[in-house]
Amino acid sequence: MDDHSEPDPNKRVTAPMQEFGSHEVGIGAAVTLVGLLIAYVLPFLFTF
Structure with a gap:
């Protein structure tokens, strides 16, 4: 029989639990601004 042990639940980390910093x-924020630029500003500029 194969040994499929479960990982230690105290060592698992999911995304909402991870800390993040200002970087x-x-x-x-930069990705959001670029996305808004592409989605709204560029089409608006090309309507003229």
Whole structure:
């Protein structure tokens, strides 16, 4: 029989539990701004 042991639940970390710093917040804000630029500003500029 194969040994399929479960991972230690105290060592598992899921995304909502992980800490993040200002560097990650800055990256998220930059990605959001680029997405908004592509989705709204560029189409608006091309309507003229």
